[in-house]
Amino acid sequence: MIGSSRLVPRVVFGLVALVHHLLGQQRSQSDHPIVSVIGTVRGISGKAILVDGGAQVRTVVADEGTEIWKGKTFHDLSPVLIGDDFSARCRTDASGKLVAEVIWLNIVNFFGVITKVDGAGFEMLTNPNADPQSAYFRKKLARTEDADTLCDASAREDLKPGRDVQMVGLDLKNGTVSATRLTVYEGNRPVRMGNGKVLPPTGTPK
Numbered sequence: 001m002i003g004s005s006r007l008v009p010r011v012v013f014g015l016v017a018l019v020h021h022l023l024g025q026q027r028s029q030s031d032h033p034i035v036s037v038i039g040t041v042r043g044i045s046g047k048a049i050l051v052d053g054g055a056q057v058r059t060v061v062a063d064e065g066t067e068i069w070k071g072k073t074f075h076d077l078s079p080v081l082i083g084d085d086f087s088a089r090c091r092t093d094a095s096g097k098l099v100a101e102v103i104w105l106n107i108v109n110f111f112g113v114i115t116k117v118d119g120a121g122f123e124m125l126t127n128p129n130a131d132p133q134s135a136y137f138r139k140k141l142a143r144t145e146d147a148d149t150l151c152d153a154s155a156r157e158d159l160k161p162g163r164d165v166q167m168v169g170l171d172l173k174n175g176t177v178s179a180t181r182l183t184v185y186e187g188n189r190p191v192r193m194g195n196g197k198v199l200p201p202t203g204t205p206k
Contacts, residue, residue, distance in 0.1 A: 033092055041084040041105075044077060049100075051086050060088055060098045070105040071170040071178060072148070079105065085171065106171040110140060114184075117159050121179070124165055142167050142179040152183040153190030160184075163191070 037060055039053035047062045062068070062077055070079040084105045090098040112126035121143040144156060151158075159165070164185040169177045184191045 035090045035092060035098060036088070037090055037098065037100075038087045041080060041082050041086050043082065044080055047077065049077070049080060049086070049103075051088075058098060060086075060090055060100050060103075062100050062103070066100045066103065068103045068105065069107065071180060083173075106173065108167075108169060108171045108177055110138075110167045110177070112138075112140075112165060112167075114159060114161050114163050114165050115139070116161060122159050122165075124167065140167075141176045142169060142182075143176060144179050144182065146178065146180075149179050150181045152181060153193040154182060154184035155192065158184040158191040 037051055037053065037058055039051040039058070041049055042052045042057065043050035049060045049062070051058050051060055064075075066075070068074040068077070068079060070084075080103075085107070086103065086105060087107065088100045088103040090100050093099050110124065110126050112124040113128050114122050115125050116123040121141055123139060123141050126138045126140065144159070149156075159182075166183045166185070167177065167179050168181040169179040171177055
């Protein structure tokens with residue numbers, strides 16, 4: 001079973017790097033310093049986003065090259081809403097402004113145990129060893145009917161109660177998560193991973 005210490009309930013710097021890699025958004029290094037900005041969207045004006053990071057409020061600007069992920073990739077600010085969880089990789093331009101190269105909105109990453117599977121998706125219990133009264137006890141429902149959901153070394157039919165699962169997806173802010181990437185584990189290995197190779201749904205290649 002995946003250790004509870006691996007639970008990542010909200011987006012963090014490591015997750016930003018992970019999803020950036022998973023989405024294949026490889027970009028050339030900028031001559032300007034790279035800055036990570038994480039917080040909550042508090043305002044939107046033109047191409048500027050006001051982000052409350054708790055300790056400070058910062059303004060992040062989008063340009064024609066900015067990519068925005070909110071379940072899928074956009075190239076404008078149309079999906080950005082006040083209250084969205086915000087994380088971005090930015091560069092500072094010559095004037096000192098923070099210009100976003102990539103923005104992720106409402107992205108979450110969970111590890112846990114599958115407790116139920118039905119036609120709408122599955123329920124998972126995250127951090128199953130935690131005290132039920134603690135803040136670390138959570139349940140999330142992931143809808144997997146979207147054809148765009150990627151299964152890494154796994155398949156939808158591998159979703160079975162009792163198995164461990166890693167899910168990256170979009171927090172729909174209604175108690176559910178729309179999964180964009182899934183890996184199902186049996187023991188400590190992805191179900192369809194054998195000897196370092198991904199197995200097809202029919203089993204070992206002949």
